[in-house]
Amino acid sequence: MIYYGCDIPENLYYHAEYDCWVRFDGPDTATMGMTDLAQTLAGKLLFVRFKEPGRVIKAGRIAASIESGKWIGPFKLPFDAELLETNEAGFGQDSAIANRDPYGAGWLVRVRLLDPTAARAALLSGEAATAFMQEKIERQNIRCFRCAD
Amino acid sequence: MSRTIRLIDFGEVSPLRSQTVYHAAAYALREDSPDTIILVSSQTPYVCIGYHQDLEKEVDLAYCQAHGLPVYRREVGGGAVYLDSGQLFTQWVFHRDHLPASLEARFDLYIRPLVETYQTLGIAAYHRPINDIHVAGKKIGGTGAAQMGISEVVVGSLMLTFDKATMARVLKVPSEKMRDKIFESLEQYMTTMQEQLGHLPPRQELKELYARKCSEILGVEVQPGVWTPEEEAVAAELDARFASEEWLYQQGRLRQPGVKIHTDVQVVETALKAPGGLIRVVVRLREGRIDDLSLSGDFTMLPSFALGALEQATRGLLAKRDALATRLHEVYQRLGIQSPGVTPGDFAEAIVAAASPRG
The missing domain is CATH 3.30.930.10 (Bira Bifunctional Protein; Domain 2)
Structure with a gap:
């Protein structure tokens, strides 16, 4: 669904605090990225530095650092996971790829969940996710936009 | 509160x-x-x-x-x-x-x-x-x-x-x-x-x-x-x-073109190989327009003051190839500039290359 210009795909899972989306690709694997809201708030991305694949990252720790023209911030994992793959190649070709396609080509990392049940429990989905995102967008008075150039 | x-x-x-x-x-x-x-x-x-x-x-x-x-x-x-x-x-x-x-x-x-x-x-x-x-x-x-x-x-x-x-x-x-x-x-x-x-x-x-x-x-x-x-x-x-x-010393790899002086102003440099020699360009852009330009290189150009005239002629122009080439060509015609193997289009291309963000 689109809410104040912000795309909130209803088939994804979200973390309330970290502004990230999660798509479960298998019983213990997932793809993750920045939400439309997160890419809007960050502004046009200039660079993403990823942790090396193969590393185990604990919940709340950083899988990548993101620099836009005006801000730097971490991309944190909301659950314990092993980093399987990063989208370093995609961001290397187009640093603003997550500004253009946050839920597709602009994915950030693929991970193996160390505790799939706990991982799902840490996330919001369905109506709860949509309602939470809508409330956040309203509270923060945000209108999402994408990079066109 | x-x-x-x-x-x-x-x-x-x-x-x-x-x-x-x-x-x-x-x-x-x-x-x-x-x-x-x-x-x-x-x-x-x-x-x-x-x-x-x-x-x-x-x-x-x-x-x-x-x-x-x-x-x-x-x-x-x-x-x-x-x-x-x-x-x-x-x-x-x-x-x-x-x-x-x-x-x-x-x-x-x-x-x-x-x-x-x-x-x-x-x-x-x-x-x-x-x-x-x-x-x-x-x-x-x-x-x-x-x-x-x-x-x-x-x-x-x-x-x-x-x-x-x-x-x-x-x-x-x-x-x-x-x-x-x-x-x-x-x-x-x-x-x-x-x-x-x-x-x-x-x-x-x-x-x-x-x-x-x-x-x-x-x-x-x-x-x-x-x-x-x-x-x-x-x-x-x-x-x-x-x-x-x-x-x-950690690997950064974030490379921004040139040096940003402030939000509207940046200084960028590049070099372009033309058939008649290397063209070096240092350009200051203000809100996307050429604010100041220095051209140099190992090409031959006559008359000797022509380079300065070319630099002056670009001021205020957007860094767009066609507009630059047209303006530089006018100066070539007016001053009878000769630069074997280097054309107004080469200069325009070098300026645009300097001004264009690159990875």
Whole structure:
């Protein structure tokens, strides 16, 4: 669904605090990225530095650092996971790829969940996710936009 | 709400501490910690690079070593900058919910006390969105933002003085012509309190004025507070990390074209091989238009003054190939310029290549 210009795909899972989306690709694997809201708030991305694949990252720790023209911030994992793959190649070709396609080509990392049940429990989905995102967008008075150039 | 903001005035500290204090306050922030405004200056000069920059590509390390200038990497973005005691850093470490979510609004809030401080002193400063402060088109300060731990950090400074010559000297640039153009551009497009007022206000009065402006604009009492043992412990850890070669020399790979002087002005350089020789271009762009241009190379051109005429003819033009080629061709025709193996189109292409962002 689109809410104040912000795309909130209803088939994804979200973390309330970290502004990230999660798509479960298998019983213990997932793809993750920045939400439309997160890419809007960050502004046009200039660079993403990823942790090396193969590393185990604990919940709340950083899988990548993101620099836009005006801000730097971490991309944190909301659950314990092993980093399987990063989208370093995609961001290397187009640093603003997550500004253009946050839920597709602009994915950030693929991970193996160390505790799939706990991982799902840490996330919001369905109506709860949509309602939470809508409330956040309203509270923060945000209108999402994408990079066109 | 009876929230207060803690003000910590560190005075003058070591270059390293002038960076690590705000990182430490940010990483030590807990749910029940107050928001904090830090005022600090560095006792001695140093160079500070952006989080994702590659040190060896951005800074003239041989010059820094020869002149005893330490270099530190901050966890805030942007470019390499020379800093000394002439800047009073104003570092905000706030809870995320206590700052606007949008960066535009966040910088607007952060910049207002700085602008009003300058204005009270008689300097006609204004906010040049998104995050510059200008006086009559000249920058008197930039700002940056970052998320660290659960904190949102916004940093900037009150610019008492700024050593433009050393700033231009510490950068690693492809040519001395580029360095000269950077210095000239800093002279033309940056300013300071000293330049604006002809004198410097007493530093204590400046700090009090700024704290008062923060309190008025944020609508919250700003009160002197205490640096906690927990924060000091984090600062000590960060001192060690920031001073380590592993931290300093980590691969950055963020490459920005040229040198940004302020939001609207950047200096860029490139070289293009034409059949008749190499064309070197140093161009200053202002709002996307050519503000100043230097052409050089190993090609042959007659008459001897033609190069200057070509440089002059491009001023004010957008860096677009067709428009540039047309204007340069007109000058070729008017002056009867001869440059075997180098055409107006080659110059236009070189200028456009310099002006176009590249990875």
